[in-house]
Amino acid sequence: MMLSARQVQEYIQQGLACDHVEVHGEDGQHFEAVVVSAEFVGKNMVQQHQLVYRALGDRMRQEIHALSLRTYTPEAWASVND
Amino acid sequence: MDAQEKIRAQVTANPVVLYMKGTPQFPQCGFSSVAAQILKACGVNNYVSVDVLSDPEVREGIKTYANWPTIPQLYINGEFVGGADIMREMYQNGELQKMLPKAA
Numbered sequence: 001m002m003l004s005a006r007q008v009q010e011y012i013q014q015g016l017a018c019d020h021v022e023v024h025g026e027d028g029q030h031f032e033a034v035v036v037s038a039e040f041v042g043k044n045m046v047q048q049h050q051l052v053y054r055a056l057g058d059r060m061r062q063e064i065h066a067l068s069l070r071t072y073t074p075e076a077w078a079s080v081n082d
Numbered sequence: 083m084d085a086q087e088k089i090r091a092q093v094t095a096n097p098v099v100l101y102m103k104g105t106p107q108f109p110q111c112g113f114s115s116v117a118a119q120i121l122k123a124c125g126v127n128n129y130v131s132v133d134v135l136s137d138p139e140v141r142e143g144i145k146t147y148a149n150w151p152t153i154p155q156l157y158i159n160g161e162f163v164g165g166a167d168i169m170r171e172m173y174q175n176g177e178l179q180k181m182l183p184k185a186a
Contacts, residue, residue, distance in 0.1 A: 045164060045168045045171065045172075046150075046162065046163075046164055046168065049150075049164075049165070049167070049168065050149060050150065053149075053150070053151050053152075060151040060152070061145065061151050066111075066112075066113060066152065067152070068113075068166075068167055069167050070167065
């Protein structure tokens with residue numbers, strides 16, 4: 001079954017407390033996500049991405065071929081949108 | 083030697099190792115291509131690239147080695163640095179260039 005960007009967004013939200021999640025990607029395998037979470041505070045980029053991968057679990061190995069990630073703490077996200 | 087030991091040996095014996103799909107000359111995936119281009123843009127030519135498509139054990143093993151489910155993966159001095167997105171961000175803010183010359 002093909003995944004939709006909407007489903008990927010829901011999976012991330014179920015596995016990680018997020019302030020904001022945006023997922024794009026229409027081909028069912030390649031997605032781009034922007035994730036804003038307070039859980040990212042004090043973590044480096046690798047650790048932030050690992051939290052998103054953990055939320056997606058086995059889906060990351062099976063259904064999703066590629067996920068391009070941008071992660072922000074709420075504070076960093078606020079300054080991006082100023 | 084199992085896959086984990088093989089990977090550990092590769093990343094500790096070589097200062098810069100890129101696990102990718104295909105080769106820097108003939109990448110088989112857009113993300114791997116970006117990763118190789120970033121290293122080239124940093125002026126790094128003498129790194130070791132490992133084509134995971136030619137080694138199924140390493141292809142699976144590399145995902146658990148650094149608890150990172152996607153390829154490409156960049157290692158500098160045995161440390162996992164990141165995938166294509168992180169490499170791009172570190173290249174754009176200059177961090178990657180600072181890490182690389184000391185290593186390569």
